[in-house]
Amino acid sequence: MNKILLHIEGFVVLLLCIYFYFYLQFSWIIFIILLLAPDLSALGYLKNNKVGSIIYNLFHTYSLPLAIIIYSNLIPNDTLLMIILIWIAHIGMDRMFGYGLKYPTKFQDTHLNRI
Numbered sequence: 001m002n003k004i005l006l007h008i009e010g011f012v013v014l015l016l017c018i019y020f021y022f023y024l025q026f027s028w029i030i031f032i033i034l035l036l037a038p039d040l041s042a043l044g045y046l047k048n049n050k051v052g053s054i055i056y057n058l059f060h061t062y063s064l065p066l067a068i069i070i071y072s073n074l075i076p077n078d079t080l081l082m083i084i085l086i087w088i089a090h091i092g093m094d095r096m097f098g099y100g101l102k103y104p105t106k107f108q109d110t111h112l113n114r115i
Contacts, residue, residue, distance in 0.1 A: 003098075003112060006095055006100075006112060007095065007096055007097075007098060009092075009095060010091075010092045010093065010094065010095025010096035010097075011092070011096040012092070013088060013089070013091065013092030013095070014089050014092035014093045014096055015092075016092075017085045017086075017088050017089035017092060018089060020085055021082070021085045021086070021089070024078070024081070024082070024085075026078075026082040026085070027082075030082065030086070031086055031089075034083065034086045034087075035086055035089065035090055035093070036090065037086075037087075037090070038059040038060060038087060038090045038091070039090075041055045041056045041058065041059035041060070042056055042107070043055075044056060045107055049104050049105060049106060049107070050104040052102070052107065053102040053103060053104045053107075054104075056101075056102050057101045057102055059087075060091055060094060060099075060101060060102075061091070061101060062088065062091060065084045065087045065088050065091070066088075068080065068084050069081065069084045069085075069088070072084060095112070098112055099112070100112030100113065
């Protein structure tokens, strides 16, 4: 049941990001181009599992983009807000499909698989 809730939560986060992205009239071409950009963080796995999981998790946790979104509202910056909405949408999409934060053991070992 917990796993299903996390998938639903990811779906809701993705929908909210798409809604606000649409509402703010940002470029859909940029959305499509950048939607998978956080997955480049998986390149850290070329070094080893520990480094890969740290870098991957840095780009796949809500903490960093939410801190930046607060900052982007303090200093009006539409470009930063647009990028952060895409970033959070990506995380929501990953959670919706069952991709979670990584453990340092192996790439497939995630917090969603251990629930």
